[in-house]
Amino acid sequence: MPLIRPSHEQDLAAITRIYAHHVLHGTGTFETTPPSEADMTTRRADVLSKGLPWLVVEEDGVVLGFAYGNWFKPRPAYRFSVEDSIYMAPEAAGKGLGRALLTELMAALERAGVRRVMAVIGDSANVGSIGVHKALGFEVAGTIPSCGWKFDRWLDIVLMQRSLGAGDSTVPEAQP
Numbered sequence: 001m002p003l004i005r006p007s008h009e010q011d012l013a014a015i016t017r018i019y020a021h022h023v024l025h026g027t028g029t030f031e032t033t034p035p036s037e038a039d040m041t042t043r044r045a046d047v048l049s050k051g052l053p054w055l056v057v058e059e060d061g062v063v064l065g066f067a068y069g070n071w072f073k074p075r076p077a078y079r080f081s082v083e084d085s086i087y088m089a090p091e092a093a094g095k096g097l098g099r100a101l102l103t104e105l106m107a108a109l110e111r112a113g114v115r116r117v118m119a120v121i122g123d124s125a126n127v128g129s130i131g132v133h134k135a136l137g138f139e140v141a142g143t144i145p146s147c148g149w150k151f152d153r154w155l156d157i158v159l160m161q162r163s164l165g166a167g168d169s170t171v172p173e174a175q176p
Contacts, residue, residue: 001059002057002058002059002064002095002097002100003057003058003059004055004056004057004100004101004104005055005056005058006053006054006055006056007044007054007055007056007066007068009041011056011063011066012037012040012041012044013037014056014062014063014089015040015044015056015063015066016034016035016036016037016040017089018063018064018065018066018087018088018089019034019035019040019066019087020034020035021089021090022087023035026122027122027123027125027126027148027150027151027155028087028121028122028123028126028129029087029122030122030148030150030155032150044068046070047068047069047070050070050071051112052068052069052070052071052082052109052112052114053068053069053105053108053109053112054066054067054068055067055068055101055104055105055108056101057088057092057097057100057101059097063089064088064089064091064092064097065086065087065088065089065092065097065098065101066086066087066101067084067085067086067087067101067102067104067105068084068085068105069082069083069084069085069105069108069109069112069114069117070082070083070085071083072116072118080113080114080115080116080172081114081115081116081117081118082109082114082116082117082118083117083118083119083120084102084105084109084117084118084119086098086101086102086105086129086132088101093128098128098132099132099135099136102132102133102136103136106136106162106164109164110164110165113172114164115163115164115165115166115167115168115172116161116162116163116164116167116168117138117161117162117164118141118159118160118161119133119138119158119159119160119161120157120158120159121133121157121158121159121160122148122155122157123155123156123157123158124143124145124155124156124157124158126158130158130160133160133162134160136162137162138160138161138162139160139161139162140158140159140160141159141160141161142158142159143156143157143158143159144156144157144159
């Protein structure tokens with residue numbers, strides 16, 4: 001039975017391994033050199049220090065994916081908007097775990113006071129990521145063609161967005 005939960009320090013080796021796979025073999029991230037476990041530890045600590053979630057999904061005690069939200073931009077006016085990130089182990093493909101993980105991330109972000117979530121999806125041919133975001137109510141906001149160079153080819157990014165909670169219909173009560 002899959003379990004979605006907040007990440008722990010002991011998950012960082014698996015998180016680093018999953019992300020390294022995507023850096024080395026995928027176009028969902030435009031990083032070209034896998035970050036170290038120390039780098040991923042720093043990134044996770046930064047997200048958590050902002051009161052934002054970093055979640056994992058595990059099955060039979062094995063971490064099969066992670067997801068988090070981080071401020072879309074660092075300026076104060078963006079403090080209700082985040083960019084989501086989700087990465088799954090290759091062996092998790094097609095099991096519905098990514099959709100479940102992203103669903104829980106959206107709920108955790110809403111509880112944190114976030115009003116808008118953006119997905120900045122590497123590669124317009126990334127049908128898995130585009131599909132799971134679309135299935136969860138994200139709408140395409142646009143495509144920026146040929147803005148990344150990886151694996152000896154130009155890659156687009158697809159921008160998707162989704163409102164959470166009251167969206168922009170009310171003044172925020174809390175100041176994240």
